[in-house]
Amino acid sequence: MVAGETISQVNNNMKKFRALIIKLLIIVIMVLTIVLIAVLKKNPDTAEAMTRGFSRGYIRVASIISGLIPFMSLTELLAIIYVITFIVLIVLAIRDFIKIRPIKAINKLVNIPLMVLVVIAMYSLSCEMAYNRKEMPLPYYETEVDRTEFVDIYNYFADDVNYCVTQLEFDPSGDVKGYDVDKTTALVKEAYKIVTDDYFASFAGAVKPMMSSFIYREFQITGVSFNALGEANINTLNTRVNFPITIAHEIAHTKGVMREDDANKLAFYVCLNSESPYLRYSAYTSYFYQMRSMVSSSYLTESEREGLHPLDPAFNKTQSFVTAFWKKHNLLEDIGNWFNNLYIKSSGVQEGTSSYYGGTQSEFDPTTNKLHPSLYQKLFFEKYYR
Secondary structure, three states, X not given: OHHHHHHHHHHHHHHHHHHHHHHHHHXXXXXXXXHHHHHXXXXXXXXXXXXXXXXXXXXXXXXXXXXXXXXXXXXXXXXXXXXXXXXXXHHHHHXXXXXXXXXXXXXXXXXXXXXXXXXXXXXXXXXXXXXXXXXOOOOOOOOOOOHHHHHHHHHHHHHXXXXXXXXXXXXXOOOEOOOOHHHHHHHHHHHHHXXXXXXXXOOOOEEEEOOXXXXXXXXXXXXXXXXXXXXXEEOOOOOHHHHHHHHHHHHHHHOOOOXXXXXXXXXXXXXXXXXXXXXXXXXXXXXXXXXXXXXOOOOOOHHHHOOXXXXXXXXXXXXXXXXXXXHHOOOOHHHHHHHHHHHHHHOOXXXXXXXXXXXXOOEEEOOOOEEEOOHHHHHHHHXXXX
C-alpha cells in the first residue's frame, strides 16, 4: 500500500514536471516571437506590409468581437482578471512552498510570466509593426503662403470658431454640454469618411467608456487603445470639449496609426474637416494656438493685426476651463507620464511622450521674414485653399 502511494506520487510529480517543461517551452517560443517582431519591424517595408496585412486583419476580427459587448471595456475586464489571477497564483504558490511542494509551487508561478507574455505577444502581433511604418499621408499644403494672406486665413477660422460657439451649449464652467461618448463616437466615425487612403484601415475599432476613468483622470490619461482586443477605451471624466479629439485619436490607433504625433494630426484633420460644429470646436480648442502664433507680432505689424477678427469670449473661457481642469486633476500625473514615456520609447519612438507634440513646430526665418509653417498650420492651409 505504501509502495503504491509512492509510485502514484512519483507519477504525479512527473506530470507536474512535464507540465512545467511545456510551459517553459511556450515561454521561450513567445519570447522568440516577440524578439522576431522587434527585429522585423526595423524594416519599414516589412512593417508596412505586416500592418496592412496580418495586423489589420487581426484588429478587424478583434474589433468585431469587442463590438458585441458595447457596454464594457474588455481591456479593463482583462486587467481585472489578470490582477485577481496573479494574486491567487502567488498565494497558492506560497502555500505550496510552505507544504514543501516546490514543483507544484513553481508550476503556479510560471503561469504569471506566461500570461504576461500572452498579452505582449497579442499586442506585438496586432500593432507593434505600425510604429515603424512609412510616413502617414495627409494632404499638407506645400505651396508657400505669403504673409499678406495670414490675416485672411486667420479670420476664416476665427469666424468658424465664433460660428461653432453659436451652435453649441455650454455649462457655467465653459465646457460643452449635451454630448456623451456614444453620441460623440457616432459623429467622429462619420467624420472619418474623409480618410480614404488605403494606408488607413477602412474600419474603426470599438469605442468603450472606461469604468476606471476616475483613476485615469488623475494619471491625466484621456484614452487607451488596446488593439489586441480591437478597442479604443475612453476616459469618460475627460472634458466634454475634448471628447471628439480624444476619440478620433484613439480610433486612429485602431486604423493602424500608432505613432502618437501621427494619431494627433489625423485626429485634428478629421475633426477640423467635420461638418459637426462640435468636432471642429474640439479641434480649435486644442490647436487654434497654431493660428494665433501665425498672426503674432513676430510676423505681422500692429497695423496688420488690427484687421484680425475678435474671438467670442466663450472660446477663451473654454480653453481656460480645460487648462484649469487638468491642473486640478494631476495627483498621479508624474507616474502616468513616466509609464507612458517608457511604453512609447519601448515601441521604438526615442522621443517618448514629447513625440505627442511632433508637427507643431513652426520656424521664422529673420533673413527672409518668412514663416516656415508647422504641419498643423499646413493642414489649416489645406482646408482654407481647398
